[in-house]
Amino acid sequence: MKRILITGAAGFLGSHLCDRFIKEGYNVIGMDNLITGDLKNIEHLFPLENFKFYNHDITNFIHIPGDLDYILHFASPASPIDYLKIPIQTLKVGANGTHNCLGLAKAKNAKILIASTSEVYGDPLVHPQTEEYYGNVNSVxxxxxxxxxxxxxxxxxMAYHxxxxVDIGIVRIFNTYGPRMRLNDGRVLPAFIGQALRGEDLTVFGDGSQTRSFCYVDDLIEGIYRLLHSNYHxxxxxxxxxxxxxxxxxxxxIELTGTTQKIxxxxxxKDDPLKRQPNIEKAKRILGWEPKVDRKEGLQITYEYFKSLPMNVIRDLNHKDFTKYIN
Known part of the structure; x- marks a missing residue:
């Protein structure tokens, strides 16, 4: 049985990755320090013999006994609310955390795939964005x-490669949505649905002409699975x-939720990207991958998930106290 370490395992994407690799028959080791993750996302996996969870901050040394075949590095705050509250920890998990994961991959002779993001393109001057575009990012x-x-x-x-x-993969993830997103994480889709469920007006920043491209989580997980098992670096x-x-x-x-609120x-x-659309020709060619779930179908599933949450969760806009993690 192949062994895989998934960092950020209790998060939105990490928990779906745990599900997929359990389904594929892997021995899954989940790791998360639970700054933004939630154990409820993976508690259904705890009774399984081929799943183990470690509450650990990967900016510290990572020890995994025994052999390891793969590492999926998905630990990072990913929403504006989170990374603006914990900027130092966000930088540390991207730098120290990634360094530790790469060192572990080297020591174990394991393949590692890291989760990058369309945000490396910043507010792009090229549209749609190809992997060869270097980006337009305000570093300060x-x-x-x-x-x-x-x-x-x-x-x-890439330097470790x-x-x-070291055998590596790098996935640049564009806007993704689906069950297990947090209503209060500041991203546009859960923000809109949360406002609709609470009976609030929907907040659009700017004039609303900025664009996004939304991918349903199952499609994203399939692409990541294929990339991990490819030879592309x-x-x-x-x-x-x-x-x-x-x-x-x-x-x-508004149409989906049947609400009567106004916009x-x-x-x-500041620096909010005005355009966001992936060029996926490389994924089509190399992985034979393209999304299958259309937005109407995916939104309906996601809305049903959010509607099923307890009302106190829907109405609670308080965020985690991150102060203990800032150092």
């Missing part, structure tokens, strides 16, 4: 702690190229 802006952490993560991962011959975009403006997306959410406008946050 409010989003720089996340964007530059991911750009450094890519650089050190070229210098130490350069970054690969995984996302859905079906682009939509934020204003039109807000209207879709209100606020100033656009």
């Amino acid at each position: 802006g409010p989003r720089g702690v996340y964007d530059e952490a991911k750009r450094y993560q890519e650089a050190i991962t 070229t210098f130490h011959k 350069a970054p690969v975009n995984i996302g859905n190229p079906d682009e939509i403006t934020i204003l039109d997306f807000a209207k879709e959410i 209100v406008y606020k100033d656009l946050p």
Whole structure:
């Protein structure tokens, strides 16, 4: 039985990855320090013999006894609310955490795939974004702690590949949605649905002409699975190229939820990307992958998930106290 370590295992994407690799018959080791993750996402896996969980901060040395075949490094705050509250920890997990994971991969002779992001493109001057585009990132802006952490993560991962011959993969993830997202994480889709469920007006920043491209989580996980088992080492975009403006997306959410709230406008946050659409020709060619779930279907599943949450969770806008993690 192959053994795989998944960091960020209690998070949105990490928990879905745990499910997939359990389903594929792997021995899965989940690791998370639970800053932004939630054990409820993986508690259904605890009774299984081929799943183990370690509550550990990967910015500290990682010890895994025995052989290890694969590492999926998905530990990182990923929403603006989180990484603006814990900027130092965001940088540390991208730098020290990635370094520790790469050292473990080298020691175990394991393949490692790291989760990068479309945010490495910043506010892009090229549209749609290809993997060859170097980006337009403000390194000292409010989003720089996340964007530059991911750009450094890519650089050190490639350095371990070229210098130490570590087998690597780099996935650049575009906007993804689905069950287990947090309603209060600040990203546009859960923000809109949360506002609709609470009977609040939907907040659009700027004039709503900025675009996003939303990929359903099952499609993303399939792309990651294929990339891990490929022999390709350069970054690969995984996302859905079906682009939509934020204003039109807000209207879709209103129609989906059957609410009567209006749309209100606020100033656009600093460095908020105006365009976001993946070019996925490389994923199609190398992995034979493209998304299958259309937005209407995926949104319905996601909305049903959010509706099933207890009302106190839907109404609770308090966020975790991150102060103990800032050092």
